[in-house]
Amino acid sequence: MSTAAPTPAEAKNRNETIIVFALSLAAMVVSMMQTLPVPILGLIRTDLGTSTANVSWVTTATLLSAAVFTPLLGRFGDQHGKKPTLVAVLGVMVVGSVIAAVATSLPLLILGRVLQGAATAIFPLALSVLREEVRPQKLPGAMALVSGTLAFGSGLALVATGLLTSGSDADYRNAFWMATGFATLALLAVAFLVPATRHKTGGRTDFLGALTLGITLLLLLLPISQGHEWGWTSGRTLGSFAGAAVMTAVWVFTELKVSEPLVDMRMFVHRPVLMANLAGILVGFGMFANFLGVSYLVQMPEKLTGYGFDASILRASVQFLLPxxxxxxxxxxxxxxxxxxxxxxxxxxxxxxxxxxxFGWLALDHGHSFSVIGAGLIVGAAVSFGYAAMPAVIMASVPHHQSGIANGINSISRSTGSAIGSAIVTTILASKTIEHLPAGVPALPAESGFTLTFWIGAVAFALVAVISWIGLRGAHGPRTVEAGTPAAAPAKAAEPEPAKTV
Structure with a gap:
């Protein structure tokens, strides 16, 4: 009995599905690296014999590394090929995961986390590959699925880490070995299932632009992530913010002067792109405010605080964050x-x-598990829809040869929002503590700190509404913009491309 050969349309659809699967896996692994150490910072501090301030660099190092390497690697992929860049970056992530797993000192662990952070460039590169390989009528769904794995991966990492470190003799290194396995799987999937790049722009890499942008982001994100430890009014914090402002001017001046800039300033300030980046900051903030706020809330000992659920790390992850x-x-x-x-x-x-x-529901009622879980479901859907919309805005507004760098900047905006969310939640909970605790009990946050955190999250999403209805007026879905089309062409960028017939 003979089997009919697949039609060209069926073959194309199957290829697209395979490509989307491979890139979704890679994006999921990237997002896992960001939240993976959050539940085990205490274990790392105890095992390596370091301080709370020092161990915070395990998360800060990844954030700073992502900020420096994502735009550079996104642009490099546009110029020299997205698949080879993807494979190389995944290889770096595997190496970083192994180093983190075998590290016996904090500096070595931080080195591994720096290498893991460089892999954040995978997400914008993945979206650029989708733009080349997926038909226009299927592109929004493909980008949404790959984007949705970011929020899922962040939650999955918290749950998996909780499972791997739930025993009495828990070893935090198990989490990094798990990361190594996922990273290796993603590397093999991309190497064998993603086709070679068709669009390459070539040209020289703007290393000066990359250097000045990297320094700018370092000076901005360092005080955001370390401000609680340094003090928000300390010389280091204020000096870093001032330095970031100066370096922003230097970076803009540099990009306006070089012939092949890393970031085209017209593209950067083009209204839809700018609005998508502002939305990225706010949605990234909301995602982390939810993760950290709920995680800390449910672990509070009710007998001492009068609120909370006495949850373990494992229960907090599985019952309250995984849904x-x-x-x-x-x-x-x-x-x-x-x-x-x-x-x-x-x-x-x-x-x-x-x-x-x-977030409004959480602020009004976080005393019942149904409310905490139900509100988490709604926020999870909100983050997913937000992540689906932002790449579509970017793709509709920039030409092929700038899609990698444009999505790279948007990735940084989300990471910046996450860093701001982490800093604000930490600062609020540390500043609002319960008085008159029994002797020997460490300071615990007052319930009003969580209420304030959740209201701030609600305000952040209210600002996203302003961006969507005012800032993105006239924006449509993704379209294929040919190389050479000016980025700052709102009228043309807003026209959706007619669906192609297969």
Missing amino acids: GAIVSLLASPIGGQLVRHRGPRVALGLAAGLGAVG
């Missing part, structure tokens, strides 16, 4: 359909509404 992470993944294709049929503005507006409702 929202799963919903964020399931909501991804819905977000893609929204972008395709209604445009990214509607998808981002819905994300804003859901996020504001979810």
Whole structure:
């Protein structure tokens, strides 16, 4: 009995599905690296015999590394090929994961985390590959699915780390060995399932622009992530912020003067791109405010504080955080359909509404597990819709040869938002503590600190609503912009490309 050969349309659809799977896996692994050490910082501090301030560099190092390498590698992929850049970056992530797993000292562990952070460039590179390989009518859904794995991966890392370190003789290195396995799997998937790059712009790499942008981001993100330890009014903190402002001017001047800039300033300030980056900061903030706020809240000892659920790290991850992470993944294709049929503005507006409702619910009632889990489900869907909308705005607004760097900058905006979220949550909870605790009990946050955190999250998503309805007026779904099309061409960028017939 003979089997009919697949039609060209069926073959194309199968290839697209395989490519989306491989890139979704890679994006998920990247997001796992960001949140993976959060539940085990205490174990790392005890095992390596270091201080709380020093161990915080395990998370800070990844953030700073991502900020420096993501735009450079995104642009490098545009110029010299996205697949080889993807494979190389995944290889670096594998090496970093192994170093982190075998590290016996804090400096070696931080080195591994720096290498893991460089892999953040995978996400913008993955979106650029989708733009080349997926048909326009399927592109919104594909981008939404890959984007949705970011929120899912962040939640999955918290849950998996909780499972691997739940015993009495827990070893935090198990989490990094798990990361090594996932990174290796993603490397093999991309190497064998993703086709070679078709679009390469060539040209010289703007190392001066990369250096000045990297220094700018370092000076900005370092005080955001370390301000709680340094003191928000200390000389180091204020000096770093001042230095960031000066270096921003130096970077802009540099990019305006070089012939082949790392970031085209017209593209950078083009209204839809600028609005997508502002939305990225706010959605990234909301995601981390939810993860950290809920995680700390449910672990509070009710007998001492009068609130909380006495949850272990494992219970906090599985019962309270995992449902929202799963919903964020399931909501991804819905977000893609929204972008395709209604445009990214509607998808981002819905994300804003859901996020504001979810955080508002948490602020008003976080004393019942049903409310905490239910609000987490809503916020998870909000983050997923937001992540689906932002790449669509970027792809509709920039030409092929700038898609990698444009999505790289958007990735940095989300990372910046996450860093701000972590800093604000930490600072609020440390500043609002319970008085008159029994002797020997360390300071514990007052319930009002969590309430304030959740209201701030609601305000952040309310600002996303302003961006979607005012800042993105006229924005439509992704289209294929040929190389050479000016980035700052709002009228043309806003026109959706007609669906191609297969």
